[in-house]
Structures are given as structure tokens and as C-alpha cells.
Amino acid sequence: MATFEATAETAAKNLESGRTLRELSDLVTPMAIRVAITLRIAQKIDVGRLTAEVLAADTGTDADVLERILLHLVTVGVLTRNERGEFGLTRIGEDMLVESGKAANPPWLDLNTVAGRAELTFTRLLDVARTGKVAYSAQYGTSFWDDLTRDTSSGTAFDLVMARGMERRIHEIAKAYDWGSLGTVVDVGGGNGTLLAGLLHAHPGLRGTVLDRHAEPALRTFKDAGLSERATAISGSFLKPLPPGAGGYILSRIQSDWNDADVRTILGHCRKAAEPQGKIIIIDEFATEEGVRCNSEDDLRMLVYYGGKERTMEQVRALATDVGLSVESLRAAADWTIMELVPTEL
Template identity: 40%
Template sequence: MAEVQPPRSGGIWAAADLLTPMAIRVAATLRLADHIAAGTRTAEALAEAVRADQDVLGRLLDHLVSAGVLSHTGTAGYDLTAMGRHLCDGAPEGMRAVLDIEGALGHAELSLVHLLHTVRTGEPAFARQYGLTFWDDLSADDERAESFDALMGARLKAHAPAVAAAYPWGQLRHLVDVGGGDGSMLITILQDHGELRGTVVDLPGPVRRAGKAIAAAGLDHRAGAVAGSFFDELPTGADAYLLSSILHNWDDAAATRIMRRCADAASATGRVLVVDYFTDQNIMTEGDLRMLCYFGGRQHTLEQLGEMAGSAGFGITSVTPAGRLAVVELRAAQ
């Protein structure tokens, strides 16, 4: 029987290949880059360090050389290429944790093999893969939940300087960061605007981390963290309610409910501020399918956000670019 090999001509195979992306994700999960950077360079030594089959790991390492992630040292060893160094813990983009199959996002990515099911039915792929929703899966696994919180905190921290610089936060007196996680976004905004007060509202786990982060930043005299759900009533009386990368995690009904809770708390004199991707088309389409497969969510367009806000009696009053994100201001319709 002839060997089964896919055709390699043209770019379509490179775009559709599953093997190399999975090989890189396995490398990230096993923390191979960190072991190699620390001087563990041979297949034998790496197999012992990561508790893997030496023969199979060697074959994986050789493919990672072909993929440009590793290089041969000439002494039966392996070294990191410039690409491979992105898989080290502490690399600026934090890609190792993102790609880790045992972490929250890497675990969710495996559900994308059921994209056909999602396209045919409109149902999330995650539940098809694992038999429960993304959020129920997090609730059942403390380590994965901590991974998710850490990944989201790192993402918010990376975008926070651009968001803090883009919008006139100094015009506000009190900002409530709804679903604000570990407080990374709020802390950066408060550090840039010395008169502003802030509150993080989130579930008990993130709130504990937010409280510690706020104290460590020396901001506990004008910021705090309150346990609560954005599906329930929110603290009233603030000038603005921030939703940073929140709405896309939920289906249309749930996202609209979150919006209404914020609008109710803001009432007629406050505003709701939505921070998300609204202008980068590549991010929009890729993120949209991921949110659909993970949660049944949606990466909203400005028009869709406006419709959702309209159902809560609010309308878009401004859109301010903030790096790759945008800050969309919503106020009560007059």
C-alpha cells in the first residue's frame, strides 16, 4: 500500500495543517523550551525531565526542527530558534501558557475539531468535545480556573496602557470594572488618573486576587473589590461601568442581560464603557468563531453592540481607538 501523504503544493495545506500546530502545543505543554533554555538539550535528557517516551519525543523534536521552532546543535542536542524562544515562560507575549493544552485556552482550543458540528447546528463545540459548558468545566477544575484567570489578567494588563491613555477617564469620579478579574485594567487606569476611584466587581476568586493586587499597587485608599455577578444587580452611583472583553464570552441573551444590568446601575446620568476589538477585521472574524465554539458567544460589531445597548435604553455616543482595541461609550438615550 502506498504511503499516505497529503499534497504539499500551494499554501492551502500550510493554512490547514493540524500536525505542526499540535506539535508546538505539545512542546508548550511539556515546557520543552524552558528545559532547553536551562541546558537540558538531548532527547534522552528531555524525555527524563518531562516524563515522556524518548523515541516519540525525539521524533517530535525533529519535526519541531523542520518547523523552525528548534535547531540541531550538531551534538545530538537541540537548541531554541528565535521562534522557539516565544515558548519560554516569561516571554513577552505569554504564548506558552496560551498554547498549553492543559491550561484553560489550550484545552478549549481542542474543541475546534468540532467546528463542523457548530456550523451545522449553531451549538458550541466545547460541549460537544467535553460534555459540559466551558464555564461548568472551569468550575469543576480549580487549576484550569486559575489558568483562565491568569491568562485573562495578563491579556488585560497587556492592553491596559493603551486603554488608559485613550479615553478621558479623568473626567470620571468613580469607575466600576464589571467582571474586572484581578483588577489589572482598573489598576492601570487609576495609576494614570490620580483623582479617580474604582471598584472591581467579580466572583469571589478573582475578587480576592484583585484586592491583593490593588493593595500591592498602593491604591487601596481609592479602590476596592466587591464579590458579585454581572447577571445580578450591580452597585449603583458610579459615573461609569466598564465591560472589558466581557460581552463576547456570552450568547446574545446573556450578553444583553449583562448590558442591562450595567445600564440599570448607570441609570440616566452614568455611562457604560465597552472595551473590545471592533476595528481589526482579522481579530474580529477569528475571535468570533472562537467565541462561538467555546461559549456560544459572539465578537460583536459596533452595529450589534448598538442594538444590544438600544434594548437597554442606551446608545453609542463615541468610539475611541485604544491600540488594537476600542473604547465604546454608551449613554442613556435622550
């Protein structure tokens, strides 16, 4: 019910603000913002390069075209412009500076990043509706994940975004489950090791390994945290067999990024590696009920980027049952849920 109430509240706010269907479906402003971010306009303005002519020279763009883009951003309240033709940043415009500090761009809006390019695949949403094919692969001829593996800077930015979400919840996750009883864990798709490092700090007897596209980011995290004696990382894919024998296999924010067949493959590899007594631990935010998504925007992103979806607990439980896993327990951890799975007879 809360989701429907939120939807009604959003609709009411749109009506109160006078936002029209045209404004809600506008592509001009989002693309102008993305171009400005990709060209690092905010950073250049912040250090004093202010006119369209100077900004165009710095960015290798046409001065007339760039000025027209920037003037639109003045119109919508992202930039200011004075009588000398110098552009400045509004409070909203300053948000273009703050993702990882002034030197970095918001990775989801920078068109030079994998995530930024992925946003453009929404122009294929009609094709997805008609064919069910993954938009990213159709547009670029490769998968989002393969691109992320090849583009190390985008991969690093992606891991940082994921880590920030984890950092807000790590304390609750660490205390909501007896991680120490597992002895050893493999954080499958564990990114830069933020989750595992937090668990190891909270449970001194625990040891662990991160498996992800590249091992180096997690290894740096463990070294900086003084955890290298208890934690390591290996490069690999969870679509292939996993290192066996750990007490637990963690899947954090993984299941929504893949289609049903791939989720079964991932869970199946976890089950095989965990046999006979290991556990599979899913840490995630689940859709509240069939047909209702916690975050409808992210649900559509999962669809066009990867062919995934925001799943309900029951949908995940059904996929787990298909590969011989059953739910042992469910625990709340901040606004996420810890789902403990154990192998059963197939």
C-alpha cells in the same frame, strides 16, 4: 476596504512563499508544538537537558515517541539537533520561553490550561456549523468560564494576557474620556484591575471597584499600586445583578465573549445598576462593518469557546437599544473605541 486589502495581501504572501492548501491546513506541526510546550521541552533544553532519552525521562514520556515529535520540530525549524543527538532551540523555538519569562509556558498553547484545551475544540467546528452549539461546552461538559473560575492558575494566566493588551492602551484610554467626572466606577469583569488602576492614577478624584470571578488578583494590584484607599474588588458574576449607584459601569473587551442573549443580560444589569443618571462605558475593538471582522481568527475563537462573536458598533448599539440604552458618544482610544451608553425609556 483595508480588511479586504489585508486578506488579499495574506493570500499573495502565501502564494509567494509556496504555501499549499495542505500546509495551511496542517495539524501535525501545531500539535507537535503544543505537546512540546505542555511538556516544557524548551525550558528543559534551556538548562541543558538535551537528548531525547533525558528529556523523556524528565517528562515521563516514551523516548522513541518523543524523539519523533522533536525531530519533526527540527524539520520545521523550531528545534536543532547536533551529531550527538542533543536538541537545541532556534530563534522560533526560543519563543516557547518568553511568555511571562522562562519559567512559564504560553498559556494559549499549553494543553494543561483551560485556554490550551479550548484550542482543541476547533476539531468540533463542523458540529458548530451544523448545530450552532458552543464547542467547548459540547466537548468538556462545562463552559470555558466555569473551567476558568475553577482553575485558578489558568484564570491568572488569562488575566495576564488581557492585562498586557490593556497596558499598551491604558494611557490613551485614560485621556480619551473624562473618567473623573463619573466619581465612582465599577469595572465589570475587570480581571486583575490593570485598567482601573491606570484610570485611578490618571484621575486622582476617581474611585472604583472591580467585579470579577475572583477579587484577590485585583486587590493585590491595588495594594501594590498604593491604591487600596480608592479601589476595591469583589467576587461575582455580571450575569447577576450588579452593585448599584456608581457613576459609571465599564465593560472592557466583554461583549465579544458572549452570545446575544447574554450580552443583553449584561447590559441590562448595567442599566439597572446605573439608574437613573449613571453611564455604561464599553471599551472595545469593533468589527469594521457587517460581515467583516478585524481579526477573523479571534472571531472564530469567540464562536467555538463561548458562542460569542466580534461585533460591529451597530450590532452592539442594537443590543443596547433592546435593554433601554442609547449611545451618547463615541471616542477613539488607541486602536479601540470608547462607547458611552446612557439609560433611555424602554
